[in-house]
Amino acid sequence: MSYTLEERQRVYRTCRAIFSGDAALFRKPKKIKETLLHNRAPLKHVFQEFGEVKLADIVKQLLESRLFESDLRAKVEFPELFRTSPQQDAQREASEADAAKSIADCLGEIARFEEDEEIPEANDLEFLTRPLKDEVSITETAVVPTSLKSSIPSLYPSYVPYSTQHAILTTAQTVLEECCFDFASKTIPDALSERGWDCASAVELTKWARILHKELPQGLSGVTVQSALVSTHQLRHTAVHRLRTTARGISRLLESAVGLAEALNDVARAAQLEELMSELDGKIKAMEMSKNVLEDRAAARLEEIRRQREELDRQEKQLVFDMLTEDREYKDLVGKLLLASVKDIFEDRTDDGMGKEPEHVNGEVHVNSAKLSAADESEDDPDLSLQ
Known part of the structure; x- marks a missing residue:
């Protein structure tokens, strides 16, 4: 069975100290399994990650490739492990x-x-x-x-x-x-x-x-x-x-x-x-x-956490900015609506004849563009009717 480079690299790094010296020459599955089980406590993470059978098989492949015997072979196989800054x-x-x-x-x-x-x-x-x-x-x-x-x-x-x-x-x-x-x-x-x-x-x-x-x-x-x-x-x-x-x-x-x-x-x-x-x-x-x-x-x-934190900070600032922007825009909308209402309401009052002075044109009285007769005037004006 073939395994990924990451899996083989992980097992090599973890088990390198165990399969050194004479242990690097082990090839029999039984001996490999016994060695792994003897060191189960320090290897608990890889046991949990791979399981006993898979872990033993990966170790067997690494031993057969003689990677535990030779650092040079291991460096060729896993160069990332040996590279330091x-x-x-x-x-x-x-x-x-x-x-x-x-x-x-x-x-x-x-x-x-x-x-x-x-x-x-x-x-x-x-x-x-x-x-x-x-x-x-x-x-x-x-x-x-x-x-x-x-x-x-x-x-x-x-x-x-x-x-x-x-x-x-x-x-x-x-x-x-x-x-x-x-x-x-x-x-x-x-x-x-x-x-x-x-x-x-x-x-x-x-x-x-x-x-x-x-x-x-x-x-x-x-x-x-x-x-x-x-x-x-x-x-x-x-x-x-x-x-x-x-x-x-x-x-x-x-x-x-x-x-x-x-x-x-x-x-x-x-x-x-x-x-x-x-x-x-x-x-x-x-x-x-x-x-x-x-x-x-x-x-x-x-x-990665730092980048996530920066992104969360950016999202937080954007959230607050969007909230304030939307609130301001809605406030502006309400203001415009109220201005329109004021205009409409007071224009309606003007259309109903409220608040306009009568106009006199050639001796005739006009209110809201309508001409009043003398009778209308006398009806409206008690002083005129008495004359």
Whole structure:
């Protein structure tokens, strides 16, 4: 069965985050249906719109076309979904910059309060005491263009639920602590024994920079390892102090975690962290696509409402204008009718001989163009009859 572009586009946008990774390889109808039903709550709108059977069939077609596997194929099939305006891009970058600046300020304060006096002051490790906000690479001066101001609330920056953020960061922190412990167990086992550290949980992530710098033999304590360790301080502080950060902020923290695992030559854990970062980045793309579509749809609908409101305002003004015009015209009509009535009434009185003076022509009296005889005059005039 064939479906419209709009229907396929709607399902792709909604289900993109679900059918990613290994799920993008699903082809069997039963597995597709199970996946959809497992996510029925967040997909309730498309379930209501299409129904279970139709939705599963559309998803199956999209999977068979490999649209969930390849962004390139999806862009060719649904170019509108991937098209963003310069305003949206500027809005996203500005909101990310604002959020990053806020979190950097918080991290800087935390770093100053938690600064350990035993951190070495060697010149090559000067960056260890540098405020963490200096490590943020996002431009803090990004400004949203004035034209973006709208009645539509911005859906940016993108966030994941805090429980998800906390699970990701605490897991990454635990993995990195295991990386550091395993690395130290191989390179400086005596230092661990002296301190009684027999497991990865015994040492906080932020302490490893000082320990490794102090205990590692010359040559093993490279700036790369130290720099990678310091860059993960933000991850630890964000997780421990429950700081809310954006989805892209989480991705940057995972990137620093991957860098540390690679610096410590822990290939397996680096691969795990990189896979997690890739999953997160894929979900961010799907989330931002949805946000763009939702904002565009809301903007289009609001524009339609604005036009309707303008039309209603015009109709309202026209209604009042028509009412006043018709009332004025009717008033003028009544005035004309009354003037005609006045004219007719008083012309009728004149025709009946009321109000006209008698006319004397050659000794004869004329009233209303009628000649009166002497007898008529005498009848009308008592003085004449007495003569």
